[in-house]
Amino acid sequence: MRHLIRELEAICGRERVVTHAHALRTFESDGLLHYKGTPLAAALPDSAEEVQALVRVCHDARIPWVARGSGTGLSGGAVPVDDGILIVLSRMRRIIEIDLENQRIVVEPGVTNAEVGRAVGPGHFYPPDPSSQIICSIGGNVAENSGGAHCFKYGFTTNYVTGLEVVLSNGEMATLGGKELDGPGYDLIGVFVGSEGTLGIATKITLRVVPTPETTRTLVAYFDGTDSAGRTVSDIVAGGIIPAAIEMMDSLSMQACEEATHAGYPPEAGAALVIELDGPEAECAPLFEDVIAICEASHATGMRIAQDEAERALIWKTRKAAFAAMGRITPNYYVQDGVVPRTRLPEALRRIDELSEEYGLKVANVFHAGDGNLHPLICYDASHGGEPERAEELAGLIVAMCVELGGSITGEHGVGVDKKRYLSKMFSEDDLDAFHRVRCAFDPGGLANPTKVMPTPRLCGEVPGPYRRHPLERAGLAERF
Amino acid sequence: MTAVHCVTPTTPEDASEVMRAAAATATNVRPRGAGTKFGWGRPIDEPNLEISTARLDRIIEHNEGDLTAVLEAGVPLQRAQEAFARAGQMLTLDPPLGDNDAATIGGIVATADQGPLRHRYGACRDLLLGVTVVLPDGTLARSGGKVIKNVAGYDLAKLYAGSFGTLGLIVEVIVRLQPQPVKQLTLMCETDDAESFPRAPLLLSHAALEMDCLDVGWRDGTGTLMALFRGAFPEGRAQAAARLLEPTGMTVTTTEGVAPWAEQRARQRASEGAVVRVSGRATDLFTVIECAQRTGATLVGRAGLGISWLSLPASEPNTLISAIEEMRSELSPRACVLLDAPEEVRAGVDVWGREHDEGALALMRRVKSRFDPAGLCSPGRFLGGI
Numbered sequence: 001m002r003h004l005i006r007e008l009e010a011i012c013g014r015e016r017v018v019t020h021a022h023a024l025r026t027f028e029s030d031g032l033l034h035y036k037g038t039p040l041a042a043a044l045p046d047s048a049e050e051v052q053a054l055v056r057v058c059h060d061a062r063i064p065w066v067a068r069g070s071g072t073g074l075s076g077g078a079v080p081v082d083d084g085i086l087i088v089l090s091r092m093r094r095i096i097e098i099d100l101e102n103q104r105i106v107v108e109p110g111v112t113n114a115e116v117g118r119a120v121g122p123g124h125f126y127p128p129d130p131s132s133q134i135i136c137s138i139g140g141n142v143a144e145n146s147g148g149a150h151c152f153k154y155g156f157t158t159n160y161v162t163g164l165e166v167v168l169s170n171g172e173m174a175t176l177g178g179k180e181l182d183g184p185g186y187d188l189i190g191v192f193v194g195s196e197g198t199l200g201i202a203t204k205i206t207l208r209v210v211p212t213p214e215t216t217r218t219l220v221a222y223f224d225g226t227d228s229a230g231r232t233v234s235d236i237v238a239g240g241i242i243p244a245a246i247e248m249m250d251s252l253s254m255q256a257c258e259e260a261t262h263a264g265y266p267p268e269a270g271a272a273l274v275i276e277l278d279g280p281e282a283e284c285a286p287l288f289e290d291v292i293a294i295c296e297a298s299h300a301t302g303m304r305i306a307q308d309e310a311e312r313a314l315i316w317k318t319r320k321a322a323f324a325a326m327g328r329i330t331p332n333y334y335v336q337d338g339v340v341p342r343t344r345l346p347e348a349l350r351r352i353d354e355l356s357e358e359y360g361l362k363v364a365n366v367f368h369a370g371d372g373n374l375h376p377l378i379c380y381d382a383s384h385g386g387e388p389e390r391a392e393e394l395a396g397l398i399v400a401m402c403v404e405l406g407g408s409i410t411g412e413h414g415v416g417v418d419k420k421r422y423l424s425k426m427f428s429e430d431d432l433d434a435f436h437r438v439r440c441a442f443d444p445g446g447l448a449n450p451t452k453v454m455p456t457p458r459l460c461g462e463v464p465g466p467y468r469r470h471p472l473e474r475a476g477l478a479e480r481f
Numbered sequence: 482m483t484a485v486h487c488v489t490p491t492t493p494e495d496a497s498e499v500m501r502a503a504a505a506t507a508t509n510v511r512p513r514g515a516g517t518k519f520g521w522g523r524p525i526d527e528p529n530l531e532i533s534t535a536r537l538d539r540i541i542e543h544n545e546g547d548l549t550a551v552l553e554a555g556v557p558l559q560r561a562q563e564a565f566a567r568a569g570q571m572l573t574l575d576p577p578l579g580d581n582d583a584a585t586i587g588g589i590v591a592t593a594d595q596g597p598l599r600h601r602y603g604a605c606r607d608l609l610l611g612v613t614v615v616l617p618d619g620t621l622a623r624s625g626g627k628v629i630k631n632v633a634g635y636d637l638a639k640l641y642a643g644s645f646g647t648l649g650l651i652v653e654v655i656v657r658l659q660p661q662p663v664k665q666l667t668l669m670c671e672t673d674d675a676e677s678f679p680r681a682p683l684l685l686s687h688a689a690l691e692m693d694c695l696d697v698g699w700r701d702g703t704g705t706l707m708a709l710f711r712g713a714f715p716e717g718r719a720q721a722a723a724r725l726l727e728p729t730g731m732t733v734t735t736t737e738g739v740a741p742w743a744e745q746r747a748r749q750r751a752s753e754g755a756v757v758r759v760s761g762r763a764t765d766l767f768t769v770i771e772c773a774q775r776t777g778a779t780l781v782g783r784a785g786l787g788i789s790w791l792s793l794p795a796s797e798p799n800t801l802i803s804a805i806e807e808m809r810s811e812l813s814p815r816a817c818v819l820l821d822a823p824e825e826v827r828a829g830v831d832v833w834g835r836e837h838d839e840g841a842l843a844l845m846r847r848v849k850s851r852f853d854p855a856g857l858c859s860p861g862r863f864l865g866g867i
Binding site: 064145286289413 | 525539544546547549557569579593600604605606607614616620621622624625627628629630631632633634635636637638639640642643644648659660661662663683686687688689690691713714715716717718721727758760762764765775785786787789815816818833834837840841843844845847848850851852864865
């Protein structure tokens, strides 16, 4: 162990290898605070070469490692593995190249999402916008395939990564793609993005950026309940309008946000929709009128139309502060990230209400309604015996309901440690076996973020050359997985 | 060469059984859709067994309210589009469809083929929400789902898009749909000035015009720029585009409808001669046009994306081969993938090119060996002998 630490220090320098227990506490959790781990050490490399050297040391010593960006993830994906090494990429925050002519930016993984936006603005913008964008890193966004409020129209991180330089768990490096599209070969970028740190570490990331829309129109519409708000969402989309964002908040989350930001939400409203349209003025202005008409036809009880950028910013600040604001109304909360097909939203919300009543726990809903991505916040008090367990049980039932309605256990937060027990609700053993093959191709030794994503630990067998059946298999005494 | 035995399973489970049986007897397998892109990839020996998706041709779900659909791999894209159109919807994927519009969704995904709508809506990889595949050992596996936002599990749909049948058989895909546009306006302009022409599409791609398509063509010394504006009110955007193009001196015409796009799509293919797809950058257009002129090729391209198709006229195999080699050396390190070409030509060059990142290629080989350890599915068709 001492020897290992010395090797890490030789790579990064002593001051960038953290080993003291109290200092390591900084890194014990990600944004989901109830999962914790203590690594042997946290190393903060400065370059791709240092990352590669660190990973090689781990490979030679058979030590597992976890890569971490800013630690804002909400699935425990960056929680350190006990007795492993944590590789913290937040020092690698150089913007390597801005090539606006080709609408690309090349960055190191520690650059924040908001920094990318600033670097390419004002003429261009980078659409994926997770609520944590001020601090979350692009490397983390790549690992989690992050979305955000605007991905209904613009897509997710995976639709914007055109090139990656990755360090694999054997210490080798690979360059996948670049500024160009459609290089020959398997789409390994597509597999890597969203793999939650289990396939390697991205050390250089090339992103596509797009022209900033000419105009943006934003409104908040209030409804008497989530049912009518949910129907409004379906009506807007069915009408052929593709808003940049449609977000829903129920009364409980509005109450929390109101206490935190004093944005002026009416206390009697049962639900609110934040609707944003963007695009060329000539297209946007008449469509915005259509949206207003649809809200009115759906019996909106009130509407607030952003008159200027400041008012728009306040509307978004209020929405994006929702998770943080929950502290105002509950000592603890547990957030889920299930998705249902958009047309099943009203049913999903009704069933969440019923479950909430049955368990005697309040559930606040604030979510991306356009793509059916729920974020139920289950409120509980950890000092009340049994409540944390009941909250978790309730969360599990909500996730199961999402799958039953034809949805997913996670829309953007990732599986991590938090949802790996639910993965087999969505996928069969055969599906998981196919996933495992991907993992084995990238990380046969199982050293990269090993305890995440898959519900049960699996080992990779050797696959050297053409497959030949083992004598035991031929005899029907054993099976290969 | 062995005679190809062809089976046409009627369900994904059937397909899985066939593949399992093939694996048990170490039989080489080639998945087959309508066969419209059969000549793509490296020429390989005829397999012992062909698994056709001809009878895996059901539209399983069209969820109008959710704008999603579940299609079996053998559904011809054209038929799916007709079904979606009845609900005022469409799949924003418009590659050339081959003879009788026969191209199937499975074949299009397996070859990652594309058309002008790629500009705004992305490639197959971006339109797929989920996929069901039969792995080379017969395992039936699924990834993704029916919702537009989903990060559970690894994204196998992206791995299988463009995998050319080397990882097994795609049996089902789930796609995201879009509403059909109320109006469509096509803007076109022409010039013979090869010097200034390549700047013109950049004027448009850098403006917030929300074009659905932005293509260029170059043939017989004339460059054509075309843009498609769709939506409820496309007129203002088309006018704005025309204004942006004023400094180029080109005469801009705007017409309703999409008629000119069919020809543009068709030019990505060639029944004779050879077609090379260049993966470049938006700013490479000048170089690529020069290269086309020098080698006697015509060009169509997705100008905003930097992807071009260079089409060489029919000629002796050796002439085509040297023209392809010349393109490659002029455009290096941009990837130049040979698509349509006579068999002698495809045998005489590496269709995938030679310059690949070593690390990436090693990783691709490891993926292949994990999914197809015995190398039974279309062995050798892909790059690096995969």
